[in-house]
Amino acid sequence: MQLEIIAHRGYSSIAPENTLAAFLAAIEHQADSIEFDVQLSADGVPIIIHDSTLTRTTGIRGKVRKKTLDQIKHREAGSWFDWRFKGEPIPTLEEALMALQNIKKFLYIEVKTHSYWTDQKIDEFIKILVKYQFKNRCVIASFNGSFIDRVRKQSDDFSLAYLVANRAAFRRQLTKAAQVGNTVMMSKYKLFIKHPDLIKSSREQGVDLVAWTVDKPKDLERLLELGIVRIATNCLIPEMLELKMQ
Ligand code: G3P
Ligand code: CA
Numbered sequence: 001m002q003l004e005i006i007a008h009r010g011y012s013s014i015a016p017e018n019t020l021a022a023f024l025a026a027i028e029h030q031a032d033s034i035e036f037d038v039q040l041s042a043d044g045v046p047i048i049i050h051d052s053t054l055t056r057t058t059g060i061r062g063k064v065r066k067k068t069l070d071q072i073k074h075r076e077a078g079s080w081f082d083w084r085f086k087g088e089p090i091p092t093l094e095e096a097l098m099a100l101q102n103i104k105k106f107l108y109i110e111v112k113t114h115s116y117w118t119d120q121k122i123d124e125f126i127k128i129l130v131k132y133q134f135k136n137r138c139v140i141a142s143f144n145g146s147f148i149d150r151v152r153k154q155s156d157d158f159s160l161a162y163l164v165a166n167r168a169a170f171r172r173q174l175t176k177a178a179q180v181g182n183t184v185m186m187s188k189y190k191l192f193i194k195h196p197d198l199i200k201s202s203r204e205q206g207v208d209l210v211a212w213t214v215d216k217p218k219d220l221e222r223l224l225e226l227g228i229v230r231i232a233t234n235c236l237i238p239e240m241l242e243l244k245m246q
Helices: 020-028 069-073 093-100 119-131 145-154 167-180 189-194 196-204 217-226 238-245
Strands: 004-008 033-040 046-048 106-111 138-142 159-164 183-188 209-212 230-233
Touching: 004 020, 004 209, 004 238, 020 033, 020 093, 033 093, 046 093, 046 119, 093 119, 119 145, 138 145, 145 159, 145 167, 159 167, 167 183, 167 196, 183 189, 189 196, 189 209, 189 217, 217 230, 217 238
Parallel strands: 004 033, 004 230, 033 106, 106 138, 138 159, 159 183, 183 209, 209 230
Antiparallel strands: 033 046
């Protein structure tokens, strides 16, 4: 299988994470796929931002889930990274999908655990993905396994992913992923390097793996030796692109 390079939060080492600028940079630098983070505003709009608060990327305090879209849109998420990106907005999910719909990239949409999703909100989320033709072009991922299970219940049209950060959670969710099908496991690359048995049992159970966040060529080489070819990175380093060409 060919190496798949996933731009983590977009090409987030050269542009502010989770913004259209980072997504466009990822496309320009030939990432195969783009990963980003989604959570709900106070008025229930899915927006793209990683942290539970606005502090780090916009400089104002307060939880994202307590701010309305209007309040969030009054902030910018570029100048914390570099003044050249001053004014870069926090995109809504819909704005990002609209911008990316004609670009043949695959998306990893991580739904953060910071907000509660009603069945109606999950339904709207699915409809937005369908509207912009991402049904066969995305993986919906979350650390919240029950969110993933609820998405699966509402639609069997999507590839899904359980995100896990430790061995016990990996084993638990792997069993489930194998049973339900069309679900991959995503984890920290260090977990795979430390516990290659997890790779073996995933392979035996027919479950594919994605590793994040791989920014050093030596780690990438080790993962490739272990048979992991789906890699999320902040850096899109030239060595990675070279390896892809081989
Ligand atoms: O792709 C999974 C990875 O993005 C999870 O970690 O904190 O960067 O969202 P985080
Ligand atoms: Ca993420």
